[in-house]
Amino acid sequence: MLEIPSPKPVEQLRVLVIDGQTLVHNAIKHALEPMGMTYVKSAENAYYALRLCETHSFDVFIVSFDVKSDKDGFNLLEEMKFKGYVHKTSTVIFLSADTTQELVNCVIELEPSDFWVKPLDRVRIQQRMKHILTIKQELFKVQYCMDAGEYSTAIYHAERQLQDATLEHYHPRINRMVGDALMLLYEYKEAEVFYRRLAQRYKYAWVQIGLIRSLLKQNKYEEATPLSKILLRRNDTRFATYDALAEYYIDKEEYKKGYDVIKKATELAPRNLERNKKSWNLARLNHDREGQLAATKSMAKYAKNSIHDTPEFSLNVVRATLDFATTVGEMEANRMLVTAERHIRELRDNTAMSGELRQQLDIVEARVANLRKDKRKAEGLLSDHMSTEPLVSVEDSLDKMKAFHEIGYREEAIKLLEKTQSQVESDSFIGHVMREYLSQEKEERKNIHFTSIELAEMAAGHYKQRRLSPAFDLLNQALTLTPDNHNFAISLLKIIAHISAEERLNDAHQTSANFCLDALKEAELDRTQKAKVDEYCNAIERAL
Incomplete structure (x- = not known):
């Protein structure tokens, strides 16, 4: 069995305080010293905090969101976890004067031991610190096992503590770790039984969230639905419920529902890069070019100055901008291309250029040149990169494929x-x-060789010449690429209405008409557009 060390006594705990204000450092030091916590180091910025962590080990981290450096406290805490300076057995306290729900949601994901709201009071510091350290010492064995990935051992020690009446005050926290361990062991049926039993005793939000996750993991969607509706109405459970539902929908390949849900979770906690990446990939799968661009911008924003920061984030914003530009009109596309060109110049000017990055900038510039109708320049930029062997990065290969195709x-x-x-x-x-x-x-x-805008333009040309069949086929392709384009849907309904006046509508016509109507159900149409949709629908219904 895993050998578990004894927790340190309070007098031996090593504390690191990270805050940009000297008054905060002094207040915390003066509050901790009477408790026997005399080893307290201070850092006024993220850079110095990381330097201290390289040469010293700490047991308690008190981290302010507002630190004087290029990193905020969120990025700093994330980096300290990533580099192994902070463990589950560490005590982590987050400081902030900002208590907005968005920040609180993001901080909760980093699982601090406590969240202190500025300004700080000496008596309150001592009360909270004593409370937190007592919990840490009592639950050290279970947390140590969880930290080591020994979930079965964690459950063993937790169950022994749950039989100790003197620890009754800590039983909710112990039970929470048992539930987490069961889920990590994929024991979903056992977890469901466990959470249902807890729900009869506790009203904590984490019990309800654990129950809904265990149900969804067993595909018990009907049982989970009433509970999910309740939890989505609560501020303290809405965020985690969206996450659980998104994971369920993706497992079931219901990508549209998964995307709708994960966007809501991302809005509630926008800093999580992994969730933003999920949103980005689902946006692409659902042909939402605008959502794709929004997700890449969010990732670039929150990755900046973090442990994750690389030129790839800025490059992906450029790529998403170009993808979006292929779906909009000329004026809007030109504005996007100007933005993309500015980002490309910044990457070339401000980044130490590797061969891989130089190649990818050539490729995105080739895509820009092609969108500007300068095919000769586009081909010249791509001429040195004609290999069809995949690149190290899937995103690099994917962008190169798009350049080839375009x-x-x-x-x-x-x-x-x-x-x-x-x-x-x-x-x-x-x-x-x-x-x-x-x-x-x-x-x-393989089947569609043009952008949605090009397809719509060609369809308009055929329509003017009364060639309704090719116009119908081209607009269907355009809507495949941009299913949320309401103008395309209205134009396709118009063509189907004209076809219905000349011939009997077939199954393909009816399927397309239904698709257009579904796409327009939640669209914000003006009075003229609504009148046109009604006119076309009436003509189609008369022909059926």
């Missing part, structure tokens, strides 16, 4: 896409969605 090298695009598919593992949430997205891309790139 400029006209369609066979090369499909070859590269097929090879890229083999790079993606499907045993994770993001990997599963990415494989589905690449399969979708392969099908669409």
Whole structure:
């Protein structure tokens, strides 16, 4: 069995206080010294805090959100966890004068021991610290096992503590760790029974969240639905419920529902890069170019100055901008291209250029040139990068495939896409969605050779010449690429209405009409658009 050390006595605990205000450091030191906590180091910024962690080990971390440096406390705490300076057995206290729900949601995900609201009071500091350290000492064995990934051992020690009447005050916290361990061991049925039993004794939000997660993991959606409706109405459970539902929908390949739910979770806690990445991939799978751009911008914003910060985040914003530009009108597309070109210049000017990054900037510039109708320049930029072997990064390969396809090298695009598919593992949430997205891309790139705007323009030309059948086919393709474009849907209804006046509508016509009506149900249409939709629908209904 895992050998577990004894927790340190309070007098031996090493404390690191990270805050930009000297008064805060003094207040905390003066409050802790009478408690016997005399080893207290101070850091006024993230840089010095990390330097201290490199040469000293600490047991207690008191981290302010507002520190004097390029990193905020959230990024700093995340980096200290990532580098192994902070463990589950560590005591972590987050300080902030900001108590907005968005920040609180983000902090909760980092699982601090406590959240202190500024300004600080000496008596309150001592009361909270004594309370937290007592809990840490009593629960040290279980937390140590959880930290080591020994979940069965954690349950063993937890069950022994739950039989100790003197620890009754800590039983809710112990039970919470038991529930977490059961879920991590994939013991979902046992976890359900466990949480149902706890729900008869406790009203804590985590009990309800644990129950809904255990139900959804067993595909008991009908049983989970009434509970999820209740939890989505509560501020303290809404965020975690959205996360649980999103995971369920993706497992069931209900990607539209999963995307709708994860967007809501991301709005509630926007700093989580992993969740933003999920939102980005689901946006692509659902052809939401605007949502794709929003997700990449959010990732770039919150990755800046963090442990995750790389040029790749800025590059992905450029890529998403170009994807979006292929779906909008000329004036809007030109504005986006100007923005993309500015970002490309910044990356070239401000980044130490690796060969891989230089190649990717050539590729995005080729895409820009092609969108500006300068095919010669686009081909010149791409000429040194014609290999169809996949690149190290799936995103790099995917962008290169798009450049091939947009400029006209369609066979090369499909070859590269097929090879890229083999790079993606499907045993994770993001990997599963990415494989589905690449399969979708392969099908669409084989069958659709133009952007949605180009398809709509060609459809308009055919319509003017009364060539209704090719206009119908082209607009169907445009809507496949941009299913939320209401103007395309209205135009397709108009074409179907005209076809109905000349011939009997077939199954394809009726299916497309229903798709358009579904797409327009929740659209904000003006009076003229509504009148046109009604007119076209009446004409179609008369023909059926």
